[in-house]
Amino acid sequence: MSDDAGQPPAADDERWVAITTRDAAATPPFVYGVITTGVYCRPGCAARQPRRTNVRCFADALTAERAGFRACKRCSSAANLAGEHQAAIARALALLDGASEAPPIAALAAVAGLSRSRFHRIFRDTVGITPQQYIHRWRMKRLDQHLSRGARVTDAALNAGFSSNNRLYDSGNATGLAPAQRRRGAPGEDIRYGITACALGFVAVAATARGICAIELGDDVAGLLQRLSVRFAQAHLAQDPALHDWLAQIVVQIDRPAASLSLPLDIQGTAFQQRVWRSLQQIPLGSTRSYRTVADEIGQPGAARAVAAACAANPLAIVVPCHRVVREDGSLSGYRWGVERKRDLLDREAAARERAAADADAAMPALRHAPAQAEGSGTIVTAGD
Numbered sequence: 164m165s166d167d168a169g170q171p172p173a174a175d176d177e178r179w180v181a182i183t184t185r186d187a188a189a190t191p192p193f194v195y196g197v198i199t200t201g202v203y204c205r206p207g208c209a210a211r212q213p214r215r216t217n218v219r220c221f222a223d224a225l226t227a228e229r230a231g232f233r234a235c236k237r238c239s240s241a242a243n244l245a246g247e248h249q250a251a252i253a254r255a256l257a258l259l260d261g262a263s264e265a266p267p268i269a270a271l272a273a274v275a276g277l278s279r280s281r282f283h284r285i286f287r288d289t290v291g292i293t294p295q296q297y298i299h300r301w302r303m304k305r306l307d308q309h310l311s312r313g314a315r316v317t318d319a320a321l322n323a324g325f326s327s328n329n330r331l332y333d334s335g336n337a338t339g340l341a342p343a344q345r346r347r348g349a350p351g352e353d354i355r356y357g358i359t360a361c362a363l364g365f366v367a368v369a370a371t372a373r374g375i376c377a378i379e380l381g382d383d384v385a386g387l388l389q390r391l392s393v394r395f396a397q398a399h400l401a402q403d404p405a406l407h408d409w410l411a412q413i414v415v416q417i418d419r420p421a422a423s424l425s426l427p428l429d430i431q432g433t434a435f436q437q438r439v440w441r442s443l444q445q446i447p448l449g450s451t452r453s454y455r456t457v458a459d460e461i462g463q464p465g466a467a468r469a470v471a472a473a474c475a476a477n478p479l480a481i482v483v484p485c486h487r488v489v490r491e492d493g494s495l496s497g498y499r500w501g502v503e504r505k506r507d508l509l510d511r512e513a514a515a516r517e518r519a520a521a522d523a524d525a526a527m528p529a530l531r532h533a534p535a536q537a538e539g540s541g542t543i544v545t546a547g548d
């Protein structure tokens with residue numbers, strides 16, 4: 164990232180190859196601005212390729228935007244942006260985690276690579292409370308740690324400190340916030356998690372007492388931990404070996420996709436998101452749908468963009484198969500966990516469907532044209548509010 168400090172560099176050979184081969188999985192990730200258009204792209208972008216001399220490279224979209232470039236409409240999917248915002252907030256939270264005194268908000272914004280106002284907005288949208296509220300809470304937590312025996316007293320102080328000016332922590336419904344917003348960051352919840360290796364890298368499962376509330380894919384354990392700590396910034400997060408069975412089922416599902424996977428889910432979202440996610444679960448294994456078709460299927464023709472946003476917000480990789488939604492022309496659009504993983508998942512599912520068809524041919528020749536099993540995986544359980 165230091166190479167973005169002064170003049171943004173032109174593409175070095177490695178990055179130029181990634182751009183010309185449209186390698187969306189180029190590591191470390193970067194974006195490139197085109198000085199003649201003022202637009203920046205990801206290396207996988209299908210847009211027309213620029214001249215090398217017009218290309219300037221940046222570590223991430225935020226840096227490109229600060230340098231005055233604007234996002235390309237083709238490759239700046241909500242999923243990509245959400246990932247970048249999460250990473251930015253994660254950097255700020257990591258700074259806070261390692262600090263003994265709360266750093267000034269300007270320092271948190273700086274490490275996130277954001278202006279103060281954008282940091283405030285993106286922090287609030289990602290974590291569910293403002294940075295000031297979060298720091299206040301962080302201080303109370305620290306206080307709690309210092310008082311070895313005074314947990315009850317501190318709880319009382321905590322309640323007194325928050326209930327007057329921050330109703331987010333009230334359990335009642337009179338907060339004036341939408342349920343999804345009130346629950347963002349999972350305030351006060353006990354969240355258990357487990358992480359293991361899988362065919363796509365690593366997979367993390369997080370669960371409340373009601374069921375699985377998050378399934379994340381990532382390249383390493385540290386990155387997944389960081390993502391969970393952002394997503395559940397206000398929860399009590401603890402590792403739990405008892406999640407092993409669920410993790411194992413998901414690992415097998417990735418490795419050898421099958422139509423039947425039944426896991427208890429605690430999926431939080433708006434009514435619209437829940438409808439989209441339920442609809443995704445009806446897409447048969449080995450098939451894909453366009454955003455527009457999904458919009459039609461939930462009775463909201465014309466809501467393709469909102470459907471794409473709901474897919475990007477899907478908290479449950481694999482089990483809610485948002486990877487089965489593609490562009491109208493069949494090309495892969497963004498995927499919250501990386502477009503390469505999306506491609507890999509779809510390839511595996513297509514192979515699984517062929518295997519199933521071959522097995523059926525061998526076992527029951529008369530039924531060879533029976534449709535592939537169409538059940539979605541898992542069941543959406545709407546919890547609480």
Ligand SMILES: [Zn+2]
Pocket residue numbers: 203204205208209210235236237238239
């Ligand atoms: Zn682009």
